[in-house]
Amino acid sequence: MTDTITVPLTDVRVARAVELVWREAELLDRKDYLVWQELYTDDARYIVPIDPDTEDFPGTLNMIYDDARMRAMRVTRMTEGYAIAAVDAARTVRTVSRFVPETVTDTEVVLRSAQVLIAYKRGRHDIWAADVRHRVRLSDSGDRIAEKVVRLVDSEDAVPAAGFLL
Amino acid sequence: MTENIFADAPADLVLADRVAGRLYTDPEIFEQEMTRIFERTWVWVAHESELPGPGTFKSTYVGRQPVIVSRDRKGALHTLLNRCRHRGASLCEKPRGKANGFTCPYHAWSYGLDGTLRGIPYPDGYEGVADKKDLSLRKLRTESYGGMVFATFDEGIEPLADFLGDAKLWLDRFMKQGGGYPIKVLGKHQFRFRGNWKIQLENTTDGYHFPIVHRSWMASVDAETADMMSFMTDPAAITHALGNGHSVMQMVPEHSDLDADDGSEPLQARFDHVVAELSKTLDDAAVRKLVRAMHGTGFNLNLFPNVSMSAAFFRVLRPISVDETLIEHIAIGPDGPPELDVVNRERLRIHEHFQGPFGFGTPDDAEGWDRVQRGAQAAPDMPILVNRGLGREKDDEHGWPTAHVTDETGMRAAYRMWKQMMSDD
Ligand code: FES
Ligand SMILES: [Fe+2]
Numbered sequence: 001m002t003d004t005i006t007v008p009l010t011d012v013r014v015a016r017a018v019e020l021v022w023r024e025a026e027l028l029d030r031k032d033y034l035v036w037q038e039l040y041t042d043d044a045r046y047i048v049p050i051d052p053d054t055e056d057f058p059g060t061l062n063m064i065y066d067d068a069r070m071r072a073m074r075v076t077r078m079t080e081g082y083a084i085a086a087v088d089a090a091r092t093v094r095t096v097s098r099f100v101p102e103t104v105t106d107t108e109v110v111l112r113s114a115q116v117l118i119a120y121k122r123g124r125h126d127i128w129a130a131d132v133r134h135r136v137r138l139s140d141s142g143d144r145i146a147e148k149v150v151r152l153v154d155s156e157d158a159v160p161a162a163g164f165l166l
Numbered sequence: 167m168t169e170n171i172f173a174d175a176p177a178d179l180v181l182a183d184r185v186a187g188r189l190y191t192d193p194e195i196f197e198q199e200m201t202r203i204f205e206r207t208w209v210w211v212a213h214e215s216e217l218p219g220p221g222t223f224k225s226t227y228v229g230r231q232p233v234i235v236s237r238d239r240k241g242a243l244h245t246l247l248n249r250c251r252h253r254g255a256s257l258c259e260k261p262r263g264k265a266n267g268f269t270c271p272y273h274a275w276s277y278g279l280d281g282t283l284r285g286i287p288y289p290d291g292y293e294g295v296a297d298k299k300d301l302s303l304r305k306l307r308t309e310s311y312g313g314m315v316f317a318t319f320d321e322g323i324e325p326l327a328d329f330l331g332d333a334k335l336w337l338d339r340f341m342k343q344g345g346g347y348p349i350k351v352l353g354k355h356q357f358r359f360r361g362n363w364k365i366q367l368e369n370t371t372d373g374y375h376f377p378i379v380h381r382s383w384m385a386s387v388d389a390e391t392a393d394m395m396s397f398m399t400d401p402a403a404i405t406h407a408l409g410n411g412h413s414v415m416q417m418v419p420e421h422s423d424l425d426a427d428d429g430s431e432p433l434q435a436r437f438d439h440v441v442a443e444l445s446k447t448l449d450d451a452a453v454r455k456l457v458r459a460m461h462g463t464g465f466n467l468n469l470f471p472n473v474s475m476s477a478a479f480f481r482v483l484r485p486i487s488v489d490e491t492l493i494e495h496i497a498i499g500p501d502g503p504p505e506l507d508v509v510n511r512e513r514l515r516i517h518e519h520f521q522g523p524f525g526f527g528t529p530d531d532a533e534g535w536d537r538v539q540r541g542a543q544a545a546p547d548m549p550i551l552v553n554r555g556l557g558r559e560k561d562d563e564h565g566w567p568t569a570h571v572t573d574e575t576g577m578r579a580a581y582r583m584w585k586q587m588m589s590d591d
Binding site: 048050051058059060061062063064065070073074076077080082083084085086088122156157158159160161162163165166 | 532
């Protein structure tokens with residue numbers, strides 16, 4: 001384990017993680033969910049918690065708490081054409097930046113970032129701001145996301161019901 | 167309804183089988199609803215488990231007015247307007263917590279848990295001009311039934327138990343999903359939609375939309391769960407109007423009274439791990455009770471005007487403006503020893519699967535409601551139909567108007583109450 005401060009963003013391991021996170025952001029904005037799903041390891045969790053401080057995701061109520069099975073069903077829902085919220089989903093443009101490597105080893109990078117997403121639907125722009133944490137598993141056969149936690153700044157407040165993913 | 171509905175009084179816009187679209191779009195009607203309905207009836211504010219001990223509180227709303235629900239040292243519940251008596255600052259901006267009282271951050275007037283004004287800093291300026299005993303926080307009448315806490319601005323209104331009337335039986339049944347334990351709140355989802363509150367009120371008793379809007383959710387659950395929800399063609403699945411605008415929609419009649427169990431219904435295989443875990447400490451009957459209630463009760467109890475006790479959660483609506491409404495979906499589960507954690511975790515996952523801003527069901531509902539609001543802008547004089555099943559609606563042996571679960575019996579009941587309250591003077 002290397003100390004946060006001393007690992008520069010130019011470290012090749014960190015750069016690989018950043019690249020993956022950016023690639024994910026673009027896939028989500030393009031709503032290319034089938035490809036997006038492949039970015040995740042089989043044991044990965046994709047989580048949007050409500051409680052801003054919790055790490056006990058299974059023990060609390062979340063907006064999203066997806067294992068591989070739920071992720072697969074979610075992708076089906078987003079792509080099958082029967083979910084009216086997904087069919088008429090907002091168009092989104094997101095920026096992920098302010099990267100901070102939290103821990104870096106040769107096999108795993110934990111990367112914190114800020115995500116600002118603008119969603120446009122029916123004459124209205126909504127802002128979704130979040131702190132994000134990716135656990136990226138590095139491997140010669142392809143880097144994958146092993147965990148993603150999206151903490152919305154307004155997670156404890158009422159957010160619009162969404163037809164897209166964060 | 168006359169030719170020109172804009173000349174009609176609000177109460178004339180509701181007929182037995184239809185309501186005017188203007189009901190969703192007219193800001194004046196909305197203002198009247200806030201005073202004639204939300205300030206004159208019992209409005210749900212909390213579940214008692216959200217106020218577990220002395221000094222615990224929750225902030226919420228009655229209609230559009232912010233309130234604090236608190237429990238004092240003797241255990242009594244209070245609903246206090248969240249507004250300082252000095253110059254009106256809000257006293258509490260925390261959604262929930264524990265406190266000895268409330269001190270205003272502006273000039274530090276301090277109030278007890280029951281709203282009594284306790285202290286004014288530098289009180290000499292008030293000598294002869296104000297008396298502390300006249301300056302307690304404004305308090306709403308607060309009563310609870312079966313753990314459900316309601317408040318009202320109307321001091322003269324009938325007791326809560328009378329207002330609930332025949333809904334009490336169903337409320338008692340709803341609480342049986344604790345499987346022998348009391349019910350507690352596990353967490354909540356909140357979201358907004360851009361539509362009138364009555365669109366949501368109607369939806370809590372709309373069985374008709376389910377297989378259409380929730381096709382994507384149906385496709386994602388196991389066959390047993392989907393089968394349980396196949397009430398569209400089940401003649402035993404019925405809706406009753408219970409009086410005072412309340413109604414109950416029985417989607418899974420065999421789960422209407424969870425105590426009525428002849429043991430023949432197999433437990434769903436998806437809960438095998440829960441059964442295995444619970445069986446370490448509980449006997450078979452106790453395990454069966456908890457697992458059979460995993461999806462809640464087989465009905466939605468809709469209480470006019472703002473809360474629905476829906477299958478396995480509470481659905482609460484809060485009107486914000488004529489075309490914006492906030493919804494809470496409150497997850498509940500049995501309040502018991504840590505051995506029940508496995509039950510509550512599973513219940514959280516079931517809740518997440520359907521509810522919330524990213525659930526497999528809620529966003530589709532919200533899209534439907536959004537569209538009702540948008541569509542109702544077109545010809546607001548055209549009626550919204552609530553006539554489904556009118557021809558097959560009959561009083562049952564309790565005198566409850568009853569029709570199929572896909573019929574609009576519950577909506578008609580709510581609008582009858584709406585009409586009565588809006589025409590009362
Ligand atoms: S406004 Fe509350 S003390 Fe002055
Ligand atoms: Fe629905």
